[in-house]
Amino acid sequence: MSGVRNITVPWVPLDEFDWSFARTGPLPWNLTVWSILAVFTALPIWTTVELTFWVLYTFERWRGVYFWSVLGTTWGVTIHAVGFVLKFCVPEANWILTTVLSEIGWVAEVCGFSVVLWSRLHLVIPSDKRLLRIVLATIIIDEFVFGVPTITFQFLISNSATHAKYLPHMEIMERIQIMAFSVQETAISAIYVWGTLQLLKLSLNAKAKTTLAFLIIVQVLVVLADVIVIALDYLEYYTLKAVLHSFVYAFKLQVEFVVLNEFKHIAKGGITGAGAFPSFNHTGVPDMYKGSAISGSDNSNASPMRSHPGMTVSVSTRGSLPSGETGTEVPMVQNQGAEEPDVFERQYLGRYGR
Structure with a gap:
């Protein structure tokens, strides 16, 4: 048959597979490794298709920080996954193109999801404008402090001519940035949990406490997902971490819709009995x-x-009033x-x- 070529890919047993930054070139052949890559690439891509339809359908107004941050993070998941598939599995792919795709996706995932969390803080602490500004400024500063060096070193180690020289620097920067951004997301989630706990004061029935407790548990699951990614990075399973990274953020976005559905119910007053998060005047009255x-x-x-x-x-x-009641x-x-x-x-x- 015309157009068919034999491509030789070295086979490496699983116990000898190099998952670290030191490995260069196409991904060696191992059925388990390639199966993991296929599964955890397909799932984020499908999630992107699903969430795109959900976002466009459920939001009547296609504008606002929350709308664009959710949509941008959703597509960042797929761009990041496609970039690494090309980098690992397609020897003919240009290294500049694959690195550009993976890094654009990475920024959209990490920075975009932090903006999603920040925009959701407006639901639980709408009156604390100073805290909201501080959180947003932290997200922007961290992206420059930790994101720019990471992207720079990623390009340098993706180039075979400079790979060995900058490999030690990339290994250090990778551990710093993943911890920094995970702490950032955890801090924003902690503020959200604190604000959610304040809403318990408005509760008039047990259902509110159950629902708000559920929202807190969801935030804990998001933090645990970050712990898995950090552990893989520190154990030098970089290739596995890169593959799982898109899946983890796809999972976080699915969780985000669960959170918003619960808050929609709370905001309609069906649980708190006081309406959509009323503000209080100096007398303590809404x-x-x-x-x-x-x-x-x-x-x-x-x-x-x-x-x-x-x-x-x-x-x-x-x-x-009856005696004893006022x-x-x-x-x-x-x-x-x-x-x-x-x-x-x-x-x-x-x-x-x-």
């Missing part, structure tokens, strides 16, 4: 109730109606359905999960 009977400014027996998008709050007071009744919250998008959907996601 601003949405300012001037109503619940704030203490009206002691009449009337039952004023206070409404906000998606629900109506009926507040009533009594002229006399204050007002707990407001009754009546869900009026989803005819109008709630605050969470309008301001943050458009109409997420229609």
